[in-house]
Amino acid sequence: MPEGNVIHHQARRLSRAFRQHQVRIDSPQGRFAEGARLLTGHTVTKVEAHGKHLFIGFDNRRWIHIHLGLFGKWRFGTGEPPEPQGQLRLRIMTDERYAELRGPTVCEVLDAAERKAAIARIGPDPIRKDADPDRAWVKVHRSAAPIGSLLMNQQVFAGVGNIYRAEVLFRHGISPYRPGRDITREEFDAIWEDLVVLMTAGTKRGRIDTVRLEHLPEAMGRAPREDRHGGEVYVYRRAGRECYLCDTEVLIADMQGRNLYWCPACQMS
DNA sequence: AGCTCATGGCGAG
DNA sequence: TCGCCCTGAGCTG
Numbered sequence: 001m002p003e004g005n006v007i008h009h010q011a012r013r014l015s016r017a018f019r020q021h022q023v024r025i026d027s028p029q030g031r032f033a034e035g036a037r038l039l040t041g042h043t044v045t046k047v048e049a050h051g052k053h054l055f056i057g058f059d060n061r062r063w064i065h066i067h068l069g070l071f072g073k074w075r076f077g078t079g080e081p082p083e084p085q086g087q088l089r090l091r092i093m094t095d096e097r098y099a100e101l102r103g104p105t106v107c108e109v110l111d112a113a114e115r116k117a118a119i120a121r122i123g124p125d126p127i128r129k130d131a132d133p134d135r136a137w138v139k140v141h142r143s144a145a146p147i148g149s150l151l152m153n154q155q156v157f158a159g160v161g162n163i164y165r166a167e168v169l170f171r172h173g174i175s176p177y178r179p180g181r182d183i184t185r186e187e188f189d190a191i192w193e194d195l196v197v198l199m200t201a202g203t204k205r206g207r208i209d210t211v212r213l214e215h216l217p218e219a220m221g222r223a224p225r226e227d228r229h230g231g232e233v234y235v236y237r238r239a240g241r242e243c244y245l246c247d248t249e250v251l252i253a254d255m256q257g258r259n260l261y262w263c264p265a266c267q268m269s
Numbered sequence: 270a271g272c273t274c275a276t277g278g279c280g281a282g
Numbered sequence: 283t284c285g286c287c288c289t290g291a292g293c294t295g
Contacts, residue, residue: 002276002277003276003277005276006276052276052277052278067277067278068276068277068288069277069278069287069288069289070275070276070277070278070287070288070289071275071277071287071288071289071290072277072288072289073289073290086289086290087288087289089288102288102289102290103288103289103290104288105277105278105279105287105288106278152277154277154278161276161277162275162276162277163276164276208276236276256283257283257284258277259275270294270295271293271294271295272292272293272294272295273291273292273293273294274290274291274292274293275289275290275291275292277287277288278286278287279285279286279287280284280285280286281283281284281285281286282283282284282285
């Protein structure tokens, strides 16, 4: 259940484990059987993330393209892989380690051109050094859609998910309902820079922390809190509780079928 | 055992 | 906008 930071984290982990190794690949569940047959015995040359998309490159110029969706999960281990349990789509193995993939929305083999096309379909990814924020700015600037929706749109900001969407808007005091075209260039630049910082930190830690030190519950004289996703946040999943900064009740609403969290006082417009 | 929810995204209408 | 796909965790009984 990952945002871009987790995918980048996993890409590094897969790279450390398998790059320049000849690997065995199978699909106990069977739904990746053909891909496994095509790639088993080949050497991993590169692992990279673009937004929430993961690409594993092989020495026969093929790539595995993976998108975890809401449910996808990797499990890593050392030594002999255990007997397959549950719906195990894909296993990558060497004599030393293994990685198991369950529940992805996408797990397919692409050639070089198809990989390129898949990357071209998504917007700039704040975690990537080669990202061009102007591509996102143009889309935001021209859009009547609310910024809360644009931040979740992978063709505008690749890798941003529900947590970073809520948190970055809170940190900049911007209402999720403000139309994209009413975001100033200064505000956009501040949002982008903040996403770079937050998501890069999230990649290293493998969790999402967005609360400034001086605003942490301990610093504010409040009880510490740890949400299920493991990080410390201002508004995400805090509906009905007090805003850390102004004590107003954090709100929840449905925005295009996803839960949206914000403080109506700190983010008036 | 069964229900609900989840850091996502697609296609039908 | 809704339904659907994929899986597992955390409840409720």
